[in-house]
Amino acid sequence: MICLSPSDPTGGGGIQSDLLTGASMGCHVLSVLTGLTVQDSAGLEDSRPINSDWIDDQARCLLEDMPVRAMKVGGLFTTEAVSVVAELSADYSALPLVLHLGADPPETPDAETEDGAEDVLAATIELLVPQSKLVVVDRQRLSQWLHDGVLISDTEGAESDAEDAVQMLLALGAERVLTTGLHEPGEQVVNHLYGADEPTVAYPWPRLPGNYRGxxxxxxxxxxxxxxxxLDIQDAVAEAQDYTWQALSAGFRPGMGRMLPDRFFWARKAAAEAAEAAAAGLDAETED
Structure with a gap:
């Protein structure tokens, strides 16, 4: 598969997360860098976009060389980047596109930077959401975008702002929308999978302690x-959530900020079990 994301030097998110997650799940990940960032485990301080032509050249060079079966798009920092990625996705429309609407904007009081981030989000919703097989987004973000006017609703009687926003994304052309409930209250984290004219599927997960990045x-x-x-989309969504929950459950805190997922939890677990079995065998030999 091919992943288009910015760099995250912590390994918590971004292209580093894509590489770790894909490798853990048996994929060879082709990586296209969309931006550089200055950040630590606490948060993002600054970012620098990669020229949109370079994004396009990186991706097409890879796609013309190797067979690819899926595309994941993460953070994009300019409207020009959104445009070239949208054109790329259209040219390779046979590839299922998973769009993660979740990039953290730099923490800055600069109004121009904030306006630019809103323009990028609006362009992403307009150009990439309609091409997506799955949009992954936090419910709290959806509600905030509705309040901020990034999403303009004409729906009456929706159960919540997030539900209203989901229907807007589906109406734009997204095949499925997966909302995550990490930032909502409750003893469980409840994610929801939506599809046009299909029943909503809820996925409750035990809430884990700690604040996670990635x-x-x-x-x-x-x-x-x-x-x-x-895998088909419903099986992929269900299995991916189980994998993510286990990675978070095995998470660690390497710095002074948030915890990071352990994407190779299964390998460390297998190594620990093998060590225990070897130690038990040595104990048995000693007793004999």
Whole structure:
């Protein structure tokens, strides 16, 4: 599969997360860098976009060389980048596109930067959402975008702002929308899978303690990896959530900020079990 994302030097999100998650799930990940960032485990301080022509050249060079079965798109920093990625996706429309709407904007009081981020989001919704097999987004973000006017609703009687926003994304052409409930209250985290004219599927998960970085990146890339293995969308979404929950459950806190998922939890678990079995065998030999 091919992943288009910015760099995250912490390994929590971004292209580093894509590489770790994809490799853990048996995929060879082709990586297209969309931006550079300055960040630590606490948050994003600054970012620098990659020229849109370079994004296009990176992707097409790879796609013309190797067979690819799925595409995941993460953070994009300019409207020009959104435009070239949309054109790329249209040219390779046979590839299922998983779009993660979850990039953190730089923490800055600069109004021009904030306006630019809103323009990028609006362009992403207009150009990439209609081409997406799956949009992965936090419910709280959806509600905020509705309040901020990034999404303009004409729907009456919706159960919530997030539900209203989901229907808008589906109306734009997204095949499915997966909303995550990490930031909503409750003992469980409840994710929801929506499709046009299909019943909504709820996925409750035990809430884990701690504040995590990279949960959405891990989840969206895991879905893309499973789609590239040939799973249908519902099976891929269910299995990707299980993988992500286990990665978060085995998470660690390497710095002074948020916890990071352990995408190779299964390998460390297998190594620990093998060590325990070897130690038990040595104990048995000693007793004999």
């Amino acid at each position: 949960a959405g990146s891990t989840l969206s890339t895991a879905v893309a990896a499973l789609l590239s293995h040939g």
